[in-house]
Amino acid sequence: MRMHRVLATLALLITALPCAAQRPNILLLMAEDMSARVGAFGDALASTPHLDALAAQGVRYPNTFTTAGVCAPSRAAHILGMYQISTGTQHMRASGAPGGGYRAVPPARAKAYPELLRAAGYYTYTDHKLDYQFSGTLWNSGPFTIWDDEGFGTHWRERPADAPFFGFVNFNVTHESGVFTPLGNWPHSVVHFGSQLIRALTSPDIELDNPTRPEQVVLPPYYPDTPTVRADLARHYDNIAIMDAQVGELLASLEEDGLADSTIVIWTTDHGDGLPRAKRELFDSGIRVPMIIRWPAAFRPEGVPPHGVDTRLVSFVDLAPTILGLAGVAVPDYMQGRDFLHDAPRQYIFAARDRIDEVPDRQRAARDRRFKYIRSWYPQQPGGHALQFRDNIAMAREMRTLYEAGELDSMQRQWFEPPGRERLFDTRNDPFELRDLSGDPGHALVLARLRGALDGWLARVPDWSEQPEAQMAAQFQRGGAPGPTPAPRLSLVDGRVRIEGAEGASLGYRVDESAWKLYTGPVVLLPGQALAAKAVRYGYDESEEVELRLPLE
DSSP, X not given: OOEEEHHHHHHHHBOOOOOGGGSOEEEEEEESSOOSOSGGGTOSSOOOHHHHHHHHHSEEOTTEEOSSSSHHHHHXXXXXXXXXXXXXXXXXXXXXXXXXXOOOOOOTTOOOHHHHHHHTTXXXXXXXXXXXXXXXXXXXXXXXXXXXXXSTTOOGGGSOTTOOEEEEEEEGGGXXXXXXXXXXXXXXXXHHHXXXXXXXXXXXXXXXXXXXXXXXXXXXXXXXXOHXXXXXXXXXXXXXXXXXXXXXXXXXXXXXXXXXXXXXXXXXXXXXXXXXXXXXXXXXXXXEEOEEEEOOGGGXXXXXXXXXXXXXXXXXXXXXXXXXXXXXXXXXXXXXXXXXXXXXXXXXXXXXXXXXXXXXXXXXXXXXXXXXXXXXXXXTOOTTOOOTTGGGSHHHHHHHXXXXXXXXXXXXXXXXXXXXSEEEEETXXXXXXXXXXXXOGGGHHHHHHHHHHHHHHHHHSOOGGGSOHHHHHHHHOBTTBOOBOOOOEEEEETTEEEEEEETTEEEEEEETTOOOEEOOXXXXXXXXXXXXXXXXXXXXXXXXXXXXXXXXX
């Protein structure tokens, strides 16, 4: 077994850090399944007073793009700072693969950026949602070394007094399942009924003064104007209003605790709207998301205005290196994103779509500030195909019924028809991406440029989808999982315990049944104390615990 000293590795990642009082707290707020339906981003119908206030106090980034139009691949790319196609986390979702679920195994050097923050002295916490593909969907299903605390009820108030914090809070009230008709309506499926029950039992106790009226909704041209479609979008707007109230409560707590002036607040969403022709797609409706950053004056980077709009292109793989930079932590060279506050501006963003639930697929996209190019390896497969989970949305079923009856217009039919090998869209003049220009001689140079950009990206970034998913999964697992991580080795030198682990393993320890800590260097052990340690390689099971007890003198 190849062994290495974790201390040496982590030392290379941590720059000369100032004391905790000089480092910002960082609070990342992420709503699920939501495009820019926010007043501050120009949506007049959205009831988002707290996000609008946050935007007024900070900077809006309207050209932020996720790397996938669906949660698990997008979240995997975000947490590692690496495109999901390069880490085997690209399919939706790994645990539900038709041939048997698996956990992805990222490259040995890859670490979730909150673990790097934790190694640098940050207290890191998240709530109930993980979904990294090398973890399960919910808390306590992933590497124990990433977070100091995870699960319901986690809070910055649990941190040590001298530690800055990084908090990652998810808002699932806006999830696609919230568009399903609620309890009291006849469910479409067992999954629909389960979702109805869960939301009835767990929905936040927030009453809306002015629920959205369906007739108020402005429909994009790819949706038919029916009562069902309007009702589903109105429900989505109401869920967004509830999320906004939750954000307001959290920001009020930050103020009450006197932390607003020392905390950088980032709000965004994990991909576009949880609606047909949005979520799962590589259209802007699926991957373009709003982002707001509020900078305390003491921690605003040089050259960044206190408020306003920054129209640069930002990719979700950029969040990890940017947040590390804000914390004064060196960005490891395996990360594929860039610190968008300090590095050269992007010319392109890239995104990918692979298997979606029970339906195989492979698409790749390149986009600059104006044009979008999409390449498909399944040119005969329309986006509007049947999909068990999505079909719990009433408007999805209705739209397919109308298509089959020939009652959709030419723009509404497109989603149900084969996309072809290539598509090119002018998002400035065609923001809904309904006019394919790939066959237009007048755009031949643009098409060639974006083809080249995509080819260049695929040459730089490994793509696990070059092989069948079952073959990839077989490389990750044996008998359903890669197996346990090899146990670490302990040694005692001058009263200090050193911990060594296998290549790629993260190491944790605790003394006398205390909370688990991330190992970053030798641990002082007093006479009579016992130190327990374990290891985890991302995607593997945790190792067995090993223990060393210092005898009483």
